Amino acid sequence: MITTHPFHLPETPETEDDDHLREECAIFGIYGTQDAAAHTALGLHALQHRGQEASGIVAFDGKRFNAHRGLGHVSEIFVSPNVMARLEGHAAIGHNRYATTGETLLRNVQPLFADFEFGGLAIGHNGNLTNALKLRRQLVKRGCLFQSTTDTEVIIHLIATSQGATVLDRLIDALRQVEGAYSLVALTGHGLIGVRDPNGVRPLVLGKLGDAHILASETCAFDIIGAEFVRDIEPGEIVVLNGDGVTSHRPFPPGRKRFCVFEYIYFARPDSNVEGQSVYEARKNIGMELARESHVDADVIVPVPDSGVPAAIGYAAESGLPFELGIIRNHYVGRTFIQPTDQIRHYDVKRKHNANRMQIEGKRVVLVDDSIVRGTTSKKIVEMVRNAGATEVHMRIASPPTTNACFYGVDTPQKEKLLAHNYDIEGMAKVIGVDSLAFISIDGLYRAMGLPARNDAMPQYCDACFTGDYPISLTDFDDGGDPAQLSLLTEQPAA
Ligand code: SF4
The missing domain is CATH 3.60.20.10 (Aminohydrolase, N-terminal nucleophile (Ntn) domain)
Structure with a gap:
């Protein structure tokens, strides 16, 4: 039945x-x-x-x-x-x-x-x-x-x-x-x-x-x-x-x-344990390693909720700076909410996030997020934090720059739409409007996972969206000659 x-x-x-x-x-x-x-x-x-x-x-x-x-x-x-x-x-x-x-x-x-x-x-x-x-x-x-x-x-x-x-x-x-x-x-x-x-x-x-x-x-x-x-x-x-x-x-x-290292960065729930590691602990460790790699003088560490929270906790612990919920997320945003018109589009990000002004005003803020894909959200959040009175905004990202698409069951924009594919770090910082921008290095990511570094000859994880090193051959291509996931093709090609 x-x-x-x-x-x-x-x-x-x-x-x-x-x-x-x-x-x-x-x-x-x-x-x-x-x-x-x-x-x-x-x-x-x-x-x-x-x-x-x-x-x-x-x-x-x-x-x-x-x-x-x-x-x-x-x-x-x-x-x-x-x-x-x-x-x-x-x-x-x-x-x-x-x-x-x-x-x-x-x-x-x-x-x-x-x-x-x-x-x-x-x-x-x-x-x-x-x-x-x-x-x-x-x-x-x-x-x-x-x-x-x-x-x-x-x-x-x-x-x-x-x-x-x-x-x-x-x-x-x-x-x-x-x-x-x-x-x-x-x-x-x-x-x-x-x-x-x-x-x-x-x-x-x-x-x-x-x-x-x-x-x-x-x-x-x-x-x-x-x-x-x-x-x-x-x-x-x-x-x-x-x-x-x-x-x-x-x-x-x-x-x-x-194993897909992005499961630890973003996909899996923080209360899950995958491949013998707590996802929450892995994210905190990534935040700590990120703080060691990219210290900046600041007053407060603020996560981009919810996915940036564990890495921000780790970053704050390692840097000795206070952790504050300087951005509050609205959990009641429906996925089918009205599409904003051009006139009200600038309010779009506020449906989901709002600055907690008391924690931000007059402060040098370090925003911690898990990743940057197109950069659209980051840009609006930075603007929101500046409007709430931050004197400096620095962004720290708990993954290396996402430069390549995934073909292993993850919806990724075409490579050309990825911010990191189009700009170097300085260029990305300008686009999203921050005073400084830093990503964890690929070796730093591996160190956070308890390994000495990435083994370039035999990488321990799939990290292809950061490195372009695809562990499984890509056989299917779209009409434009680019690798494609069947489930992502808008038109099903004729047999
Ligand atoms: S390319 Fe690899 S690491 Fe990146 S999301 Fe896909 S499976 Fe995960």
Whole structure:
């Protein structure tokens, strides 16, 4: 049974007050409890920051698959007791999605589901396949009919066309053909399957709640349901969760782990623990390293909330300067708020941020933020802080300059729109109107993560948006000859 939520969002505006790279997806799966769908809804709620435009849950009750998908927030889609009652089952998977361009189409909302000769299979994906377009064209030539425009559906068709003897064999066969970043949860009549790509770019963690086993993008999804963290799924590992417990498979040749370092800088929730490190502690350490690298005489350290807060705490601790909430964030800004007209556009940033004048007036302020993408927000915040009476404004950024796009499941503007692609640091400082600007160095970032420096021959993380060193080949290109993510193409190219 498949039901859909009637709520429709208008096209997501590219709001200037939300100038961040955006993680596209979150996944969750649970096996071995009669409340599987309710636990999944709670888990997805905790993971809402990884995708806010659409969500879906598919549950299995031993006989049939029950699904519900919708556009909007988890709390809007899974609010009805009738909906939750229909999602019966001892196992379930769920997915949050961020719509990357244009209208969020319900047919693109995951988990995707397909009926095979071996039974049903639902799948949810966090990441992006870098050869999805190429594979899609090949599959269409072989007669495959695609229902969605997601790269994830390529995996479904590769499973369908595989000659493998079991579901697991077919999934492995399919994954041997794909390139890119993927953490997956897949639900079959025989159990729940979790997969992490051989480079482990996106996170996937294993947890336990009584006799039930759980997979999730981040540990904050365990906390909300009272589950305990067991371990990270290893790069290239496949786990099968069923009545026999958890079994681990290693069908791929070992790859070099290249976990996305931006998960620590911005994507993951600060109360999550990923790859053995507290995200909050990592951000504080980055702030401390940033203070060591780029000291400036000032009176107060002010975070750009919320994402700049942990790094600013670290910066203040290391510099010995007071930390103050000199900017207050309004948490009640709806994503579907009216698009400002040109006349009121300069008020746009104030919908989300306001200067706390008493903490700023007459002071030399150091603003700490996690990153600069287009620079649009930074410019307006600096202006706001100056208007509140700051005598000097210095900006410190807890990541190196973002000079390159991401093709591994993160929505990034085209390279040409990235401020750091177009200007050197002095030029950027002029554009955003600060007295001084500094970013943490790439080696400083690695030091903050507990490593001596970046190993240029074998980098320990994916840091391609800062260095251009892409760990997984980029196979798909758009019509202009630039690398592209299938999910980001506004027009689906003809097969
Ligand atoms: S390119 Fe940047 S955002 Fe993308 S996976 Fe690598 S580090 Fe993360």
